[in-house]
Amino acid sequence: MQKFTLLSHQWKAATRSASASKSAGIKVFMGFVFFILFLELLGGGFYVGSKLAESSANPIADLMRYGLYFFLAILLFRYMLQKLPTFMVKPYLVLPIKKSKLVNFMLTKPLFNSLNILPLSFVLAITLGLHKQMDAYSFWVIVGTVMTGDLFVNYLSIYIKRVQIKHEYVFYLFLASVAALLFLDQFGIIDLQAFSSLVFMQVIEQPLYLLIGLLLFAMAYYLNFQLLYNHFSLEDFGKGDTNQRSSLENLNYLDRFGKIGTFALLELKMCVRNKRTRTMLFMAPLFLLYGLFFYNDPKYLEMNGFLIFVGLFISGGFMMSFGLYFFAWESGHFDLVLTANNTYKDYIKAKYYLMMSTSTVIYLLSTFYVFYGIEILIINSMCFLFNIGVNSLLLLYFATNNNQHMDLSKGSAFNYQGVGGRHFVLMIPLLVIPLFIYLPFGLFDQANLGFAVIGILGVLGLLFREKLLDIITQRFIEKRYQMSEGFRNK
Incomplete structure (x- = not known):
């Protein structure tokens, strides 16, 4: 009898909650x-x-x-x-x-x-x-x-x-x-x-x-x-391993890099200590192993355009899934970010260097794919350069449109709170632009030249990153009040 009572309570809690009507759609x-x-x-x-x-x-x-x-x-x-x-x-x-x-x-x-x-x-x-x-x-x-x-x-x-x-x-x-x-x-x-x-x-x-x-x-x-x-x-x-928490304190040497290092350390702590960001962090190894689903099939090794797509995902999959929600991760304390005595460019640069660091680590770990051929390593290397030189900056620019609050205490699986359709749409240019760059070279049987152009664009993005970060910072300044207002609406 008690089980039926408990079941009845669960049903009433689900149907009478304030969020029931909001999540109906x-x-x-x-x-x-x-x-x-x-x-x-x-x-x-x-x-x-x-x-x-x-x-x-x-x-x-x-x-x-x-x-x-x-x-x-x-x-x-x-x-x-x-x-x-x-x-x-x-x-x-x-x-x-x-x-x-x-x-x-x-x-x-x-x-x-x-x-x-x-x-x-x-x-x-x-x-x-x-x-x-x-x-x-x-x-x-x-x-x-x-x-x-x-x-x-x-x-x-x-x-x-x-x-x-x-x-x-x-x-x-x-x-x-x-x-x-x-x-x-x-x-x-x-x-x-x-x-x-x-x-x-x-x-x-x-x-x-x-x-x-x-x-x-x-x-x-x-x-x-x-x-x-x-x-x-x-x-x-909810306590987790005390050793794991304390290990973050050993990263205090990031403070040597000034406010950028401090922001990066705070970002890392947020990733580890909150359930939703931690779930994203756990997905990173899956992107590293993404190539194993395709490189074992000889027919995919002959499709250069598809290999570019795979290469972008290996070194940039985590960066994209995490970076599209930049600023929204801090929606719970975004007003504090705006009122703190810090420059906005340092705040944004910390996110940029965090993306670069994670992509670099994943890329270095992915070099074992050379086992499938030197061409695979070349494609993945060019895609890595494009990810850190172009896609990372595009992600920061697109992220200034985020204005939906996110609850980091909840996991990511089937959790669409704070997620909009535009986030999925924005993934398209990040993956499609390199393919369009390569396409004319591939049609004229100049595959290596096409790979080189993708890599060169990534290097140019790295060389002019300061100017591009200035543009993103100005965009952030223009949108910061709209973002703050949206983050307050839970």
Whole structure:
């Protein structure tokens, strides 16, 4: 009975809140996006099933070879996009309700997440394409495998994200583990397809193995239960690692660079200490690994225009996703920025050098792509120069149009507060301009000259950065009161 009461309270809190009507439009839009994604998965799944039925002598066995990839993709998808289940615990702590019931109630919320529909719908569409090669027994075993595996993956991703709040190195450990696994598989050191086929064909032949999936789900649920039960105070998840916080204090040598260094240090502290910016920071390694999705396919290595796009994303992806919201990150204390005894140019230059630094680090780490050919390294180098010499300045200029408040205490996944359609539109010129520069050279079979022009434009941007920063500073001065007024409207 108490669970129904708690559920009723949750529904009333969601429908009666002041923000419910404000976010209705965004919810309708996200519902439309979810519906389109649902239809695409149905179509894609049916296409995969039909192709397997046509080209494979044993489509069920071939399908099982990709089972581990499927669940790994779900894990990454849930980790990046699914919100952690939350519950306003404080009002119930003074009531005669067991702590275990509150924790169990919180842990049942992921079972009703709309994302749960997508993996099952995709697999059902595949089985529909294979309906002539599949009997009822195989169908129900596959459905049972997907449901139990998805339950385990769902609660495993939630556990990892909760532990990450306290120990942020967990994210890098998780990402490194996934990357290492795919790397070893890509170069034939291990064979995930063979292992996947062995595991899931055993389940097909002996459905009792599904009990192992249920056991894994129970273990993941128990880990989440123990974590929440032992850290029931929400403050426990907000402290983070004290060593990590204190490590920022070791960056005080940035003060040697004057006010620019001070501003840069404050920007770094903001990135690490706030949930939304920290989520963005965690995405940086993904941009570094972006090339692995394409460089392994020989057909992409012959498409210079596409390689430019990839190169821009590798060294500039984090810069773009973070830089488009410059000034809005400080919306909570923007008035203090305007009234402080500092020059606006120092304030803007700190952001510029921060973008340059992060892009440089990512570019240096990405030099291992020379393994795919010296041309890849040349393209990535020219794109890096263009990013720090041109795109970084364009980002600062575009960011002066930001006037929507952003709450940094909330994560980025499915959080569109402070985000407008213009932010996505502004990404287009940053990625398209280099392609248009290269296009005439590519048409006349002068690819290297086209790459050189892109790099030269980046160098020119670096040489004339002071003058260009003056223009951006003047633009900021003209727009600062409009920005301040917009940031006050929460």
